[in-house]
Amino acid sequence: MFKLHKLLAIAALSVILAGVAAFACTSEKIVVQTVEVEVAREVRVVETVVVEKEVVVQQEVAVEVEKVVTATAEPTATPPAAAGTEGLRDVPRDRTLVIAIGGQQLDPANMNLLSGGGLSRIRTFSNNSWLEFLFYFGHHDGKVRPWLAKDWQYNDTFDEITITLREDAHWSDGTPFTAEDVRFTWQDLIIDNPSSAFHFRLKGAVESVEAPDDYTIKLNLTRPDQRIFFILFQENSEEQLPVLPKHIWEGKDPETFENVDISQGWPVGTGAFKLVKAAPEALIFDRDDNWWAAKAGVAPLPAVKRIVFAPSGDEQSIALRLARNEIDLQFTFQPGLFELTRVRNPKVISWQDDPFIHDPNGCMISMTMNNKVAPFDDPAVRRALNFAIDKQSVANLAFEGTTMPVAVPLAIGFPGPAAYYEEIRDLIEADGTDQHNPEKAAEIMEAAGYSRNDDGFWTDANGEVLLIELWNPSPGYWKMSRAGTAVVESAQRAGFDAVERRGLTGFWGKQAVGDLPSWLTWHCGSTVEPYQTYVHWHSNNSADIGETVAYFLSAPRYENPEYDALVDQMGMLEASPDNAEYIDLFRKATEIILRDMPEIQLVIDGHINAMNTTYWTGWPTSQTADLRSERIWAEFYHAIIRLQPSG
Incomplete structure (x- = not known):
């Protein structure tokens, strides 16, 4: 594929x-x-x-x-302790898991998961260490795994959900984990708190959260929706709603509370690891030998006694440290550099060792356009840009040719979305949506009343040049840096006055409130069935300029009642390639997306996750795993607690 x-x-x-x-x-x-x-x-x-x-x-x-x-450098018979652990109890290197998280230094002073950047703190380190979820989902085997919860049930009208919690879970300070913690977090800290990073997404789906007793949660939904429980509370990939301890957070300002104080045991979580050091050069978590899951017989104590999250600089530096066995896990690599790394150190593996392939990914690299500002408020401009951009050039530049152009955000590396893609393949091939076609782009622009000036740039009816201002979160993301170059250059060749603005400062906040015209980002969602992604473009998730969208994947601010009606109906049907009614709705919604192009899907985002077997074995691979090797998704926590020493 x-x-x-x-x-x-x-x-x-x-x-x-x-x-x-x-x-x-x-x-x-x-x-x-x-x-x-x-x-x-x-x-x-x-x-x-x-x-x-x-x-x-x-x-x-x-x-x-x-x-x-x-x-390459072979480890010594007695490997040294991991760097940055001075002043802590002795834990040998071969019982320490070192995870590279990129960048030059960390922000050790903030572990607030609800303030701005909260989702990043969850996915960067919290969900691998101190934070656990009610449910986990294995994207490789497709199974939901109850964890802090035991089970769940919808009512007959799909507008209420009842969750039953385990009775033997407790927080890291020994306080019982109860339904009141869940209710307090989701209702008081998120739904009732507009400043929360998760407010708009949760409030749009859940009217209220109740705790009838210590181990029962009742979710009252804003409308019937039999998909939302999986999307918001079980899959835990792009959307990971935390549960926080009421006895710690009550009375704290959820915007400013930093949630870091090692002397008080903060952050308090239910995970298998507790914070013991927070510094710009490392975040270090040691195994909690009082972990509830081990005491309850749910899982043994992890063999990993210490996790070090290290800012490891650029990719070349990480490659060198992997070769020296200073790092055990790196999240994503360029293909060529990964090959060089595993030649230097043959004990470095990936999801699928041979033939060489990316870990299947649920995300696309996309060009997101603010549908409420010119020139992106015109579907003709958005659609023309789709054909003007050379997506294969994006694949070649950003991924060294190891990924492919796409038309819609379906994660076709997974069995479910791949089957659904076959149901719309004819629509995409007839339209040529994933093909570079500057001639077609010109036809669309001319038919919409645009013309090119003497300099060759597209202008509107008033003779004003259309400015395609593309914001890019590079240099923080090397793939985005290269993708941006390919997008802008191909758009310029097709007559668009395209410029690229680079930098992370304020990027996510600006796109959330509609303060950017267009930008590169990821569109993630459909790892099981199309509704997961198509609902992102529902008008309920849009917002006026200046207001925060319900979810960052809804940032195009696309609004179309015809499309909404189709998605609403999809949400009430059983999702199956064999369900003719569901497929008919899916095809009609796809036709609208191809016509209106609220967002341009460029290529599948591929991750090469480098896993070092020098000290640790049991890494998830395509041949052995029920989980994926994508560290930022919650399920990888279970890979960590299962790792065993190689020696």
Whole structure:
């Protein structure tokens, strides 16, 4: 399904660069081990010279070799403790899990999951350590796993949900985990608190939350919806609603409470790990030997005794640290650099080792357009841009050709969405939505009354040039950086005056309130069936300019009653490729999306998750796992607590 390119020639880099490294940085010592790799063909690759401290040279070369010698560092018989653990109790390196989370430093002073950036704090480290959910979902085997909850049930009209909690769970300070914690978090801290990061999404779906007794939750929905429980409370991928301890948060300002005080045991959670150090160079969590799940016989104490979340700089630095066995897990890699890394250290694996492939991903890289501001308030401009942008160029530049262009945000790497895609394939092929077609873009623009001026730019009826201002959260995200270049350059070639604005400062807040014209982001959702994503464009999730949208994936602010009616009907039907009524609605909704183009889907976002087996085994792979290897999704927590020492 993916266009895959095995970048074997990267294996030759260490030999070629041995002399270059010596020339560029002769003071650095290279520790080598001999590994033989056969390469049968000549290709052009971008070559990275890695020495002890930093990357010093990059150049493009042609290589053709039969065998190569590469460099890696073997762990010593007694591995040293992980960096940044000074002053803490001794935990050997081979019982420590080191996770690279990118960037240059962390913000150790804020673990508030409800204030701005809360979802990022959940997905970066909290859901791998101290935070647990009522339910988990295995995206690889498709099973819902009750955890802090035992079960759930809808009423006959699908507008009430009853959740039954476990009676043996407790917080890390020993306080029982009860329904009042759930009610307090979801009702008082989120639904009744417009400043909460989750307010608009939860308030749009849930009218109120009740706790009839200590272990029962009742959700009163705003309208009948038999999908919302899975989307909001079970899948825990893009939307991860936390439950927080009432006895800690009551009386605190949910906007300003930082939730960090190691002396008081904060943050208090139900997870298997407790915070022991918070510093810019590392967030460190030690195993909680009083963890409720071990005491209740739900799961054994994890073999992992310490987790270190380390800001590891750029990808080249991370690659070097993986080769030295200083890092156990890196979230996402460029394909070529990953191949180079696992040649240096053959104990580094990915989701599927051979043939080389990304971990199946639920997200697309997309160009999101504010449908309420010019020129993106005209569907013709949005649709023309879709054909003007060279999506294959995005795939080549940002993913080295290892992903594919897309038309709609269906995660076709998963069995469910792949089956539904076949039901609309004819619509996409007839329209050519995923193809680069600047001629068609020009036809659409001319039919809508636009023309090109003497400089070749598209202008409106008043002769004003259409400005395509694309915001990009780069340089924080290397894939976005490269994707932005491809998008802007191809749009310019098609006559659009396109410019790119880069930077993270204020980015997420601006897009949430409609203060950006267009931007690159991810559209994630349909990992099971289309409704998961199509509901993001429902008018209920839109908002006026200046108001916060219900969910960041609803930021296009698309509003169409005809589309809403179709999605509402989809939400009340059993989702199945064999359900003719559901498929008919799905096809009609897709036709509207292809016509109005509220958002341009570019390519499938591929993640190569590098997992180091030097110290830890049991990583999730395509051959063995019931879970995915996507660390930012909640289910990966269960991979962590199952890991076993390699020795």
